[in-house]
Amino acid sequence: MSAPGPKDVLHRYLRQGREVVxxxxxxxxxxxxxxPMTPTGTNLLGLVKHLAIVDSGYFGEVxxxxxxxxxxxxxAHPEPDADMWATADESREAILALYERATAHSDATISELDLDAPGTVGHWPxxxxxxxxxxxxxxxxxxxHRHAGHADICRELADGAVGHRPDHLNLGGNEAARLLGHRARLDREARRAAGMT
Structure with a gap:
């Protein structure tokens, strides 16, 4: 069995990040x-919407x-950060379906072009x-993957769920019951380092 080529490796990591989000x-x-789970409004459905537009643009128009x-x-949507949130009229199903269609379009580009295929990003310098x-x-x-990290934090804040997948928590063996004690310990150490104790 031969090792996967660079394009296959990169594409696999891209697909893994998409699945996590x-x-x-x-x-x-x-x-x-x-x-909104952060002061700047970061939210889970908005991350998916944003990535649908970004993914399809960089592997489409470019x-x-x-x-x-x-x-x-x-x-068509000049409001700042309009791609980072969903209106009440935009359904979860519609945004997820858009992401699925957009990434299928991107995957076709990735599959059909060589790694050295040229493109132009019109909005870059x-x-x-x-x-x-x-x-x-x-x-x-x-x-x-950056936005998958944002989604990790948003989901944990929403209901405490963590991990890459339901079957892979990626927490170094910490059980959920220990996490509360672990967090308290980290808080104590942060306070000690800041001279607050």
């Missing part, structure tokens, strides 16, 4: 997937393969605008 919505009600549903999305598929795979994979 979508899984973070499972089992939550409408309020919890939409409510390579001359526009995804019709998100072409010129930011021009001219000196960085000329890119390759490899650069976009790294860029979008990094952004997806």
């Amino acid at each position: 979508v899984w973070k919505l499972e089992g939550l009600g409408e309020y919890d997937i939409r409510r 390579f001359g393969r526009p995804f019709a549903e998100t072409v010129d999305w930011f021009e 001219a000196e960085r605008a000329e890119v390759t598929l490899q650069q976009m795979l790294v860029h979008v994979t990094t952004e997806t």
Whole structure:
């Protein structure tokens, strides 16, 4: 068996990040997937919406393969951060379906083009605008995993659920019962370091 090529490795990590973000919505009600969990408004459904637009743009328009549903999305929605939240009229199902269609379109681009295929990111500065598929795979994979981390925190704040998947908590063996004690210990150490005790 031969080792997977660089494109296959990058694509696998991108798909894993996408799966984590979508899984973070499972089992939550409408309020919890939409409510702002940080002072800047970060919320679970908004992260999915944002990633649908970003993923399809960087693997669509950049390579001359526009995804019709998100072409010129930011021009049509000029309100700052309109891609980072969902209105009450935008259903969970519609946004998840958009993400599924957008990533399928992106996956076709990734599959059909070579890593050195050229593209142009029109909204980047001219000196960085000329890119390759490899650069976009790294860029979008990094952004997806960054937002998966945001989703981790939002979900934990919403209902305490943690982990990469239901079968993989990725907490180094800490059981949920120990987490409360662990958090208290960390708080004590932070207070001690700050001279608060």
